[in-house]
Amino acid sequence: MRSKAELQSAIADGGRAVLVVNSRSRRGRHLYARAHRMLRESGLEFARVLPVTDPSRLRELFTEILAMEPDLVVVGGGDGTIAEAVGHLAHRDIALGVLPLGTTNNFARSLELPMDLKSAVRTLAVAAPGGGKVADVDVGWFTSTGDPQDDGSRDDREHIFANMVSLGVSVHVAEHVPHGLKRVLGRGAYALTAARLLPRHRAFTARVTVGGRTTELMTHQLNIANGAHHSGQRIARDASPDDRLLAVYRLGDERRLRLASATARHVLTGQWRSLKEDAFLTTAEVEIETDPPLRVDVDGEIRGRTPVSIRLRGNALRVIVPRTFVDT
Known part of the structure:
Protein backbone atom coordinates (compact mmCIF):
# COMPACT_ATOMS: atom_id res chain seq x y z
CA MET A 1 0.00 0.00 0.00
CA VAL A 139 -15.87 1.54 7.59
CA GLY A 140 -18.20 -0.84 9.39
CA TRP A 141 -18.49 -4.62 9.14
CA PHE A 142 -21.51 -6.74 10.07
CA THR A 143 -22.96 -10.22 10.09
CA SER A 144 -26.70 -10.87 10.39
CA THR A 145 -29.05 -13.82 10.39
CA GLY A 146 -30.37 -14.95 7.01
CA ASP A 147 -28.48 -12.32 5.00
CA PRO A 148 -29.62 -12.92 1.39
CA GLN A 149 -26.23 -11.84 0.05
CA ASP A 150 -24.25 -14.25 2.24
CA ASP A 151 -23.89 -17.18 -0.14
CA GLY A 152 -21.63 -19.13 2.19
CA SER A 153 -18.43 -18.08 0.44
CA ARG A 154 -17.62 -15.85 3.43
CA ASP A 155 -16.56 -13.06 1.10
CA ASP A 156 -15.46 -10.51 3.66
CA ARG A 157 -16.30 -7.55 1.42
CA GLU A 158 -19.96 -8.50 1.29
CA HIS A 159 -20.21 -7.47 4.94
CA ILE A 160 -18.62 -4.01 4.77
CA PHE A 161 -20.85 -0.95 5.12
CA ALA A 162 -20.22 2.77 4.78
CA ASN A 163 -22.65 4.69 6.96
CA MET A 164 -25.27 2.98 9.09
CA VAL A 165 -27.12 -0.12 10.26
CA SER A 166 -30.75 0.56 11.25
CA LEU A 167 -33.58 -1.37 12.89
CA GLY A 168 -37.20 -0.37 13.28
CA VAL A 169 -39.57 2.05 11.60
CA SER A 170 -36.94 3.37 9.17
CA VAL A 171 -36.85 -0.04 7.48
CA HIS A 172 -40.58 0.22 6.72
CA VAL A 173 -40.19 3.81 5.57
CA ALA A 174 -37.40 2.90 3.15
CA GLU A 175 -39.55 0.13 1.68
CA HIS A 176 -42.70 2.21 1.30
CA VAL A 177 -41.52 5.70 0.33
CA PRO A 178 -42.87 6.37 -3.19
CA HIS A 179 -40.08 6.90 -5.71
CA GLY A 180 -42.03 9.65 -7.43
CA LEU A 181 -42.50 11.50 -4.16
CA LYS A 182 -38.80 11.11 -3.37
CA ARG A 183 -37.88 12.67 -6.73
CA VAL A 184 -40.11 15.65 -6.05
CA LEU A 185 -39.58 16.24 -2.31
CA GLY A 186 -36.18 14.67 -1.66
CA ARG A 187 -35.66 14.08 2.08
CA GLY A 188 -39.17 15.36 2.83
CA ALA A 189 -40.63 12.22 1.25
CA TYR A 190 -39.18 10.12 4.08
CA ALA A 191 -40.73 12.32 6.76
CA LEU A 192 -44.18 12.15 5.15
CA THR A 193 -43.95 8.37 4.76
CA ALA A 194 -42.84 7.97 8.40
CA ALA A 195 -45.79 10.04 9.60
CA ARG A 196 -48.13 7.73 7.68
CA LEU A 197 -46.58 4.48 8.95
CA LEU A 198 -45.79 5.33 12.57
CA PRO A 199 -49.33 4.94 14.03
CA ARG A 200 -49.27 1.23 13.08
CA HIS A 201 -45.66 0.52 14.04
CA ARG A 202 -45.01 -1.58 17.15
CA ALA A 203 -42.16 -0.96 19.56
CA PHE A 204 -39.53 -3.67 20.04
CA THR A 205 -37.11 -4.75 22.76
CA ALA A 206 -33.43 -4.51 21.92
CA ARG A 207 -30.59 -6.14 23.87
CA VAL A 208 -27.37 -4.28 23.13
CA THR A 209 -24.16 -6.03 24.24
CA VAL A 210 -20.84 -4.18 24.45
CA GLY A 211 -17.77 -5.66 26.13
CA GLY A 212 -19.82 -8.44 27.76
CA ARG A 213 -22.33 -6.01 29.28
CA THR A 214 -25.91 -6.11 27.99
CA THR A 215 -28.33 -3.17 28.06
CA GLU A 216 -32.02 -3.78 27.38
CA LEU A 217 -34.24 -1.05 25.99
CA MET A 218 -37.50 -0.50 24.15
CA THR A 219 -37.85 1.71 21.12
CA HIS A 220 -39.27 2.11 17.62
CA GLN A 221 -35.88 2.95 16.08
CA LEU A 222 -32.29 1.89 16.76
CA ASN A 223 -29.28 3.08 14.73
CA ILE A 224 -25.64 2.05 14.67
CA ALA A 225 -23.66 4.72 12.82
CA ASN A 226 -20.16 4.74 11.41
CA GLY A 227 -20.78 8.07 9.70
CA ALA A 228 -21.87 11.40 11.11
CA HIS A 229 -25.22 11.88 9.35
CA HIS A 230 -28.65 10.24 9.32
CA SER A 231 -31.46 11.34 7.00
CA GLY A 232 -29.23 14.14 5.81
CA GLN A 233 -28.78 15.58 9.32
CA ARG A 234 -25.75 15.50 11.63
CA ILE A 235 -26.21 13.11 14.57
CA ALA A 236 -23.65 14.86 16.80
CA ARG A 237 -21.13 17.65 16.39
CA ASP A 238 -18.20 15.35 17.19
CA ALA A 239 -19.33 12.35 15.15
CA SER A 240 -17.03 11.45 12.26
CA PRO A 241 -16.31 8.50 9.95
CA ASP A 242 -12.70 8.90 11.11
CA ASP A 243 -13.09 8.65 14.91
CA ARG A 244 -12.67 4.84 15.37
CA LEU A 245 -16.14 4.67 16.90
CA LEU A 246 -19.55 3.26 16.17
CA ALA A 247 -22.34 5.37 17.66
CA VAL A 248 -25.33 3.35 18.93
CA TYR A 249 -28.45 5.37 19.66
CA ARG A 250 -32.21 5.03 19.73
CA LEU A 251 -34.84 7.57 18.78
CA GLY A 252 -37.37 7.67 21.61
CA ASP A 253 -38.71 4.77 23.66
CA GLU A 254 -41.79 2.57 23.27
CA ARG A 255 -44.13 5.57 23.01
CA ARG A 256 -44.76 6.72 19.45
CA LEU A 257 -44.86 10.39 20.40
CA ARG A 258 -41.39 10.05 21.91
CA LEU A 259 -40.12 8.82 18.55
CA ALA A 260 -41.57 11.88 16.86
CA SER A 261 -40.07 14.26 19.42
CA ALA A 262 -36.70 12.48 19.41
CA THR A 263 -36.59 12.65 15.62
CA ALA A 264 -37.37 16.37 15.75
CA ARG A 265 -34.58 16.85 18.30
CA HIS A 266 -32.21 14.93 16.06
CA VAL A 267 -33.04 17.19 13.13
CA LEU A 268 -32.93 20.45 15.07
CA THR A 269 -30.09 19.93 17.55
CA GLY A 270 -27.82 17.22 16.11
CA GLN A 271 -25.15 19.73 15.12
CA TRP A 272 -24.82 20.81 18.78
CA ARG A 273 -25.10 17.43 20.54
CA SER A 274 -22.08 15.37 21.59
CA LEU A 275 -21.36 11.66 21.46
CA LYS A 276 -20.44 11.97 25.14
CA GLU A 277 -24.11 12.43 26.05
CA ASP A 278 -26.01 9.52 27.62
CA ALA A 279 -28.14 9.24 24.47
CA PHE A 280 -25.17 7.65 22.67
CA LEU A 281 -23.23 4.48 23.30
CA THR A 282 -19.87 4.51 21.53
CA THR A 283 -17.90 1.36 20.86
CA ALA A 284 -15.84 -0.52 18.29
CA GLU A 285 -17.90 -3.72 18.60
CA VAL A 286 -21.56 -4.39 19.41
CA GLU A 287 -23.97 -7.34 19.38
CA ILE A 288 -27.71 -6.70 19.04
CA GLU A 289 -30.67 -9.03 19.57
CA THR A 290 -34.30 -7.93 19.31
CA ASP A 291 -37.67 -9.25 20.39
CA PRO A 292 -39.27 -9.86 17.98
CA PRO A 293 -36.50 -10.51 15.41
CA LEU A 294 -36.30 -7.57 12.99
CA ARG A 295 -35.04 -6.98 9.49
CA VAL A 296 -31.69 -5.24 9.30
CA ASP A 297 -31.21 -2.21 7.04
CA VAL A 298 -27.57 -1.75 6.01
CA ASP A 299 -26.95 1.46 4.08
CA GLY A 300 -30.49 1.35 2.69
CA GLU A 301 -30.56 -2.35 1.79
CA ILE A 302 -32.26 -5.18 3.71
CA ARG A 303 -29.52 -7.58 4.80
CA GLY A 304 -31.17 -10.33 6.85
CA ARG A 305 -32.53 -10.01 10.37
CA THR A 306 -31.39 -9.82 13.98
CA PRO A 307 -29.31 -10.98 15.81
CA VAL A 308 -26.64 -8.81 14.18
CA SER A 309 -22.96 -8.32 15.04
CA ILE A 310 -21.23 -5.08 14.06
CA ARG A 311 -17.54 -4.19 14.08
CA LEU A 312 -15.49 -1.13 13.19
CA ARG A 313 -12.57 -1.24 10.77
CA GLY A 314 -10.45 1.83 11.28
CA ASN A 315 -8.83 3.74 8.41
CA ALA A 316 -9.88 1.05 5.92
CA LEU A 317 -10.98 3.33 3.06
CA ARG A 318 -9.04 5.93 1.06
CA VAL A 319 -11.22 8.90 0.06
CA ILE A 320 -10.89 12.37 -1.45
CA VAL A 321 -12.01 14.98 1.10
CA PRO A 322 -11.73 18.77 1.50
CA ARG A 323 -8.43 20.06 2.87
CA THR A 324 -10.28 21.14 6.02
CA PHE A 325 -11.31 17.56 6.89
CA VAL A 326 -9.49 16.40 10.04
CA ASP A 327 -7.71 13.16 9.08
CA THR A 328 -6.52 11.10 12.06
Whole structure:
Protein backbone atom coordinates (compact mmCIF):
# COMPACT_ATOMS: atom_id res chain seq x y z
CA MET A 1 0.00 0.00 0.00
CA ARG A 2 1.24 3.46 -0.88
CA SER A 3 1.09 6.20 1.70
CA LYS A 4 -1.75 8.70 1.38
CA ALA A 5 0.72 11.30 0.11
CA GLU A 6 2.06 8.90 -2.52
CA LEU A 7 -1.43 8.01 -3.73
CA GLN A 8 -2.42 11.68 -3.85
CA SER A 9 0.71 12.47 -5.85
CA ALA A 10 -0.09 9.68 -8.33
CA ILE A 11 -3.60 11.07 -8.85
CA ALA A 12 -2.32 14.63 -9.21
CA ASP A 13 0.22 13.47 -11.82
CA GLY A 14 -2.55 12.04 -14.02
CA GLY A 15 -2.85 8.52 -12.63
CA ARG A 16 -5.41 6.07 -13.96
CA ALA A 17 -8.96 7.14 -13.05
CA VAL A 18 -12.44 5.71 -13.66
CA LEU A 19 -15.79 7.53 -13.49
CA VAL A 20 -18.98 5.69 -12.49
CA VAL A 21 -22.29 7.59 -12.34
CA ASN A 22 -25.62 6.07 -11.36
CA SER A 23 -27.73 7.83 -13.97
CA ARG A 24 -30.87 6.60 -12.20
CA SER A 25 -30.08 8.39 -8.94
CA ARG A 26 -32.12 11.46 -8.01
CA ARG A 27 -29.77 13.92 -9.69
CA GLY A 28 -27.54 11.58 -11.67
CA ARG A 29 -29.77 11.34 -14.73
CA HIS A 30 -29.85 15.13 -15.04
CA LEU A 31 -26.24 15.91 -14.14
CA TYR A 32 -24.22 13.05 -15.63
CA ALA A 33 -23.12 14.84 -18.82
CA ARG A 34 -22.51 18.11 -16.99
CA ALA A 35 -20.48 16.39 -14.26
CA HIS A 36 -18.31 14.60 -16.83
CA ARG A 37 -17.63 17.86 -18.64
CA MET A 38 -16.79 19.72 -15.44
CA LEU A 39 -14.44 16.96 -14.30
CA ARG A 40 -12.55 17.12 -17.61
CA GLU A 41 -12.33 20.90 -17.38
CA SER A 42 -10.87 20.55 -13.87
CA GLY A 43 -8.03 18.45 -15.28
CA LEU A 44 -9.29 14.96 -14.49
CA GLU A 45 -9.08 12.48 -17.36
CA PHE A 46 -10.71 9.05 -17.16
CA ALA A 47 -9.58 5.76 -18.65
CA ARG A 48 -13.20 4.56 -18.47
CA VAL A 49 -16.50 6.39 -18.09
CA LEU A 50 -19.42 4.23 -17.02
CA PRO A 51 -22.96 5.65 -16.84
CA VAL A 52 -25.04 3.06 -14.99
CA THR A 53 -28.75 2.75 -15.80
CA ASP A 54 -29.15 -0.60 -14.00
CA PRO A 55 -27.74 -0.39 -10.43
CA SER A 56 -27.85 -4.21 -10.15
CA ARG A 57 -24.86 -4.23 -12.53
CA LEU A 58 -22.63 -2.24 -10.18
CA ARG A 59 -21.05 -5.34 -8.67
CA GLU A 60 -20.18 -6.71 -12.09
CA LEU A 61 -18.79 -3.35 -13.21
CA PHE A 62 -16.54 -3.05 -10.18
CA THR A 63 -14.94 -6.36 -11.05
CA GLU A 64 -13.95 -4.80 -14.38
CA ILE A 65 -12.84 -1.57 -12.73
CA LEU A 66 -10.57 -3.28 -10.22
CA ALA A 67 -8.91 -5.27 -13.00
CA MET A 68 -7.75 -1.92 -14.42
CA GLU A 69 -5.81 -1.16 -11.20
CA PRO A 70 -6.91 2.49 -11.01
CA ASP A 71 -5.56 5.09 -8.61
CA LEU A 72 -8.91 6.87 -8.35
CA VAL A 73 -12.53 5.81 -8.79
CA VAL A 74 -15.02 8.69 -8.87
CA VAL A 75 -18.56 7.57 -8.08
CA GLY A 76 -21.63 9.72 -8.62
CA GLY A 77 -24.91 8.71 -7.02
CA GLY A 78 -26.75 8.35 -3.74
CA ASP A 79 -25.88 6.46 -0.57
CA GLY A 80 -26.72 3.07 -2.07
CA THR A 81 -24.33 3.56 -4.98
CA ILE A 82 -21.59 4.86 -2.69
CA ALA A 83 -22.10 1.95 -0.29
CA GLU A 84 -21.57 -0.52 -3.14
CA ALA A 85 -18.34 1.27 -4.07
CA VAL A 86 -17.10 1.27 -0.47
CA GLY A 87 -17.44 -2.50 -0.24
CA HIS A 88 -15.22 -2.94 -3.28
CA LEU A 89 -12.64 -0.24 -2.53
CA ALA A 90 -12.05 -0.72 1.21
CA HIS A 91 -8.63 -2.15 2.10
CA ARG A 92 -7.30 -1.32 -1.39
CA ASP A 93 -4.67 1.10 -2.65
CA ILE A 94 -7.35 3.12 -4.49
CA ALA A 95 -8.97 6.43 -3.59
CA LEU A 96 -12.75 6.90 -3.76
CA GLY A 97 -14.01 10.24 -5.03
CA VAL A 98 -17.66 11.05 -4.33
CA LEU A 99 -20.09 13.13 -6.39
CA PRO A 100 -23.17 13.54 -4.12
CA LEU A 101 -26.06 12.98 -6.54
CA GLY A 102 -28.58 11.25 -4.26
CA THR A 103 -31.40 12.31 -1.96
CA THR A 104 -29.80 12.36 1.51
CA ASN A 105 -26.08 11.90 0.65
CA ASN A 106 -25.28 10.86 4.22
CA PHE A 107 -21.81 9.48 3.50
CA ALA A 108 -20.80 12.49 1.41
CA ARG A 109 -21.97 14.81 4.19
CA SER A 110 -19.97 12.80 6.73
CA LEU A 111 -16.87 13.40 4.59
CA GLU A 112 -17.71 17.14 4.77
CA LEU A 113 -18.02 17.29 0.99
CA PRO A 114 -19.87 20.22 -0.56
CA MET A 115 -23.29 19.34 -1.90
CA ASP A 116 -23.21 21.52 -5.00
CA LEU A 117 -21.70 19.93 -8.09
CA LYS A 118 -19.20 22.67 -8.92
CA SER A 119 -17.61 22.59 -5.46
CA ALA A 120 -17.67 18.79 -5.31
CA VAL A 121 -15.77 18.63 -8.61
CA ARG A 122 -13.27 21.22 -7.36
CA THR A 123 -12.57 19.03 -4.31
CA LEU A 124 -11.81 16.01 -6.51
CA ALA A 125 -9.18 17.90 -8.49
CA VAL A 126 -6.38 17.36 -5.97
CA ALA A 127 -3.76 18.91 -8.27
CA ALA A 128 -5.62 22.22 -8.63
CA PRO A 129 -5.81 25.19 -6.24
CA GLY A 130 -8.69 24.59 -3.85
CA GLY A 131 -8.59 20.84 -4.50
CA GLY A 132 -8.96 18.22 -1.82
CA LYS A 133 -6.65 15.60 -0.36
CA VAL A 134 -6.48 11.84 0.15
CA ALA A 135 -7.56 10.75 3.64
CA ASP A 136 -8.37 7.39 5.18
CA VAL A 137 -11.63 6.85 7.06
CA ASP A 138 -13.36 4.05 8.92
CA VAL A 139 -15.87 1.54 7.59
CA GLY A 140 -18.20 -0.84 9.39
CA TRP A 141 -18.49 -4.62 9.14
CA PHE A 142 -21.51 -6.74 10.07
CA THR A 143 -22.96 -10.22 10.09
CA SER A 144 -26.70 -10.87 10.39
CA THR A 145 -29.05 -13.82 10.39
CA GLY A 146 -30.37 -14.95 7.01
CA ASP A 147 -28.48 -12.32 5.00
CA PRO A 148 -29.62 -12.92 1.39
CA GLN A 149 -26.23 -11.84 0.05
CA ASP A 150 -24.25 -14.25 2.24
CA ASP A 151 -23.89 -17.18 -0.14
CA GLY A 152 -21.63 -19.13 2.19
CA SER A 153 -18.43 -18.08 0.44
CA ARG A 154 -17.62 -15.85 3.43
CA ASP A 155 -16.56 -13.06 1.10
CA ASP A 156 -15.46 -10.51 3.66
CA ARG A 157 -16.30 -7.55 1.42
CA GLU A 158 -19.96 -8.50 1.29
CA HIS A 159 -20.21 -7.47 4.94
CA ILE A 160 -18.62 -4.01 4.77
CA PHE A 161 -20.85 -0.95 5.12
CA ALA A 162 -20.22 2.77 4.78
CA ASN A 163 -22.65 4.69 6.96
CA MET A 164 -25.27 2.98 9.09
CA VAL A 165 -27.12 -0.12 10.26
CA SER A 166 -30.75 0.56 11.25
CA LEU A 167 -33.58 -1.37 12.89
CA GLY A 168 -37.20 -0.37 13.28
CA VAL A 169 -39.57 2.05 11.60
CA SER A 170 -36.94 3.37 9.17
CA VAL A 171 -36.85 -0.04 7.48
CA HIS A 172 -40.58 0.22 6.72
CA VAL A 173 -40.19 3.81 5.57
CA ALA A 174 -37.40 2.90 3.15
CA GLU A 175 -39.55 0.13 1.68
CA HIS A 176 -42.70 2.21 1.30
CA VAL A 177 -41.52 5.70 0.33
CA PRO A 178 -42.87 6.37 -3.19
CA HIS A 179 -40.08 6.90 -5.71
CA GLY A 180 -42.03 9.65 -7.43
CA LEU A 181 -42.50 11.50 -4.16
CA LYS A 182 -38.80 11.11 -3.37
CA ARG A 183 -37.88 12.67 -6.73
CA VAL A 184 -40.11 15.65 -6.05
CA LEU A 185 -39.58 16.24 -2.31
CA GLY A 186 -36.18 14.67 -1.66
CA ARG A 187 -35.66 14.08 2.08
CA GLY A 188 -39.17 15.36 2.83
CA ALA A 189 -40.63 12.22 1.25
CA TYR A 190 -39.18 10.12 4.08
CA ALA A 191 -40.73 12.32 6.76
CA LEU A 192 -44.18 12.15 5.15
CA THR A 193 -43.95 8.37 4.76
CA ALA A 194 -42.84 7.97 8.40
CA ALA A 195 -45.79 10.04 9.60
CA ARG A 196 -48.13 7.73 7.68
CA LEU A 197 -46.58 4.48 8.95
CA LEU A 198 -45.79 5.33 12.57
CA PRO A 199 -49.33 4.94 14.03
CA ARG A 200 -49.27 1.23 13.08
CA HIS A 201 -45.66 0.52 14.04
CA ARG A 202 -45.01 -1.58 17.15
CA ALA A 203 -42.16 -0.96 19.56
CA PHE A 204 -39.53 -3.67 20.04
CA THR A 205 -37.11 -4.75 22.76
CA ALA A 206 -33.43 -4.51 21.92
CA ARG A 207 -30.59 -6.14 23.87
CA VAL A 208 -27.37 -4.28 23.13
CA THR A 209 -24.16 -6.03 24.24
CA VAL A 210 -20.84 -4.18 24.45
CA GLY A 211 -17.77 -5.66 26.13
CA GLY A 212 -19.82 -8.44 27.76
CA ARG A 213 -22.33 -6.01 29.28
CA THR A 214 -25.91 -6.11 27.99
CA THR A 215 -28.33 -3.17 28.06
CA GLU A 216 -32.02 -3.78 27.38
CA LEU A 217 -34.24 -1.05 25.99
CA MET A 218 -37.50 -0.50 24.15
CA THR A 219 -37.85 1.71 21.12
CA HIS A 220 -39.27 2.11 17.62
CA GLN A 221 -35.88 2.95 16.08
CA LEU A 222 -32.29 1.89 16.76
CA ASN A 223 -29.28 3.08 14.73
CA ILE A 224 -25.64 2.05 14.67
CA ALA A 225 -23.66 4.72 12.82
CA ASN A 226 -20.16 4.74 11.41
CA GLY A 227 -20.78 8.07 9.70
CA ALA A 228 -21.87 11.40 11.11
CA HIS A 229 -25.22 11.88 9.35
CA HIS A 230 -28.65 10.24 9.32
CA SER A 231 -31.46 11.34 7.00
CA GLY A 232 -29.23 14.14 5.81
CA GLN A 233 -28.78 15.58 9.32
CA ARG A 234 -25.75 15.50 11.63
CA ILE A 235 -26.21 13.11 14.57
CA ALA A 236 -23.65 14.86 16.80
CA ARG A 237 -21.13 17.65 16.39
CA ASP A 238 -18.20 15.35 17.19
CA ALA A 239 -19.33 12.35 15.15
CA SER A 240 -17.03 11.45 12.26
CA PRO A 241 -16.31 8.50 9.95
CA ASP A 242 -12.70 8.90 11.11
CA ASP A 243 -13.09 8.65 14.91
CA ARG A 244 -12.67 4.84 15.37
CA LEU A 245 -16.14 4.67 16.90
CA LEU A 246 -19.55 3.26 16.17
CA ALA A 247 -22.34 5.37 17.66
CA VAL A 248 -25.33 3.35 18.93
CA TYR A 249 -28.45 5.37 19.66
CA ARG A 250 -32.21 5.03 19.73
CA LEU A 251 -34.84 7.57 18.78
CA GLY A 252 -37.37 7.67 21.61
CA ASP A 253 -38.71 4.77 23.66
CA GLU A 254 -41.79 2.57 23.27
CA ARG A 255 -44.13 5.57 23.01
CA ARG A 256 -44.76 6.72 19.45
CA LEU A 257 -44.86 10.39 20.40
CA ARG A 258 -41.39 10.05 21.91
CA LEU A 259 -40.12 8.82 18.55
CA ALA A 260 -41.57 11.88 16.86
CA SER A 261 -40.07 14.26 19.42
CA ALA A 262 -36.70 12.48 19.41
CA THR A 263 -36.59 12.65 15.62
CA ALA A 264 -37.37 16.37 15.75
CA ARG A 265 -34.58 16.85 18.30
CA HIS A 266 -32.21 14.93 16.06
CA VAL A 267 -33.04 17.19 13.13
CA LEU A 268 -32.93 20.45 15.07
CA THR A 269 -30.09 19.93 17.55
CA GLY A 270 -27.82 17.22 16.11
CA GLN A 271 -25.15 19.73 15.12
CA TRP A 272 -24.82 20.81 18.78
CA ARG A 273 -25.10 17.43 20.54
CA SER A 274 -22.08 15.37 21.59
CA LEU A 275 -21.36 11.66 21.46
CA LYS A 276 -20.44 11.97 25.14
CA GLU A 277 -24.11 12.43 26.05
CA ASP A 278 -26.01 9.52 27.62
CA ALA A 279 -28.14 9.24 24.47
CA PHE A 280 -25.17 7.65 22.67
CA LEU A 281 -23.23 4.48 23.30
CA THR A 282 -19.87 4.51 21.53
CA THR A 283 -17.90 1.36 20.86
CA ALA A 284 -15.84 -0.52 18.29
CA GLU A 285 -17.90 -3.72 18.60
CA VAL A 286 -21.56 -4.39 19.41
CA GLU A 287 -23.97 -7.34 19.38
CA ILE A 288 -27.71 -6.70 19.04
CA GLU A 289 -30.67 -9.03 19.57
CA THR A 290 -34.30 -7.93 19.31
CA ASP A 291 -37.67 -9.25 20.39
CA PRO A 292 -39.27 -9.86 17.98
CA PRO A 293 -36.50 -10.51 15.41
CA LEU A 294 -36.30 -7.57 12.99
CA ARG A 295 -35.04 -6.98 9.49
CA VAL A 296 -31.69 -5.24 9.30
CA ASP A 297 -31.21 -2.21 7.04
CA VAL A 298 -27.57 -1.75 6.01
CA ASP A 299 -26.95 1.46 4.08
CA GLY A 300 -30.49 1.35 2.69
CA GLU A 301 -30.56 -2.35 1.79
CA ILE A 302 -32.26 -5.18 3.71
CA ARG A 303 -29.52 -7.58 4.80
CA GLY A 304 -31.17 -10.33 6.85
CA ARG A 305 -32.53 -10.01 10.37
CA THR A 306 -31.39 -9.82 13.98
CA PRO A 307 -29.31 -10.98 15.81
CA VAL A 308 -26.64 -8.81 14.18
CA SER A 309 -22.96 -8.32 15.04
CA ILE A 310 -21.23 -5.08 14.06
CA ARG A 311 -17.54 -4.19 14.08
CA LEU A 312 -15.49 -1.13 13.19
CA ARG A 313 -12.57 -1.24 10.77
CA GLY A 314 -10.45 1.83 11.28
CA ASN A 315 -8.83 3.74 8.41
CA ALA A 316 -9.88 1.05 5.92
CA LEU A 317 -10.98 3.33 3.06
CA ARG A 318 -9.04 5.93 1.06
CA VAL A 319 -11.22 8.90 0.06
CA ILE A 320 -10.89 12.37 -1.45
CA VAL A 321 -12.01 14.98 1.10
CA PRO A 322 -11.73 18.77 1.50
CA ARG A 323 -8.43 20.06 2.87
CA THR A 324 -10.28 21.14 6.02
CA PHE A 325 -11.31 17.56 6.89
CA VAL A 326 -9.49 16.40 10.04
CA ASP A 327 -7.71 13.16 9.08
CA THR A 328 -6.52 11.10 12.06
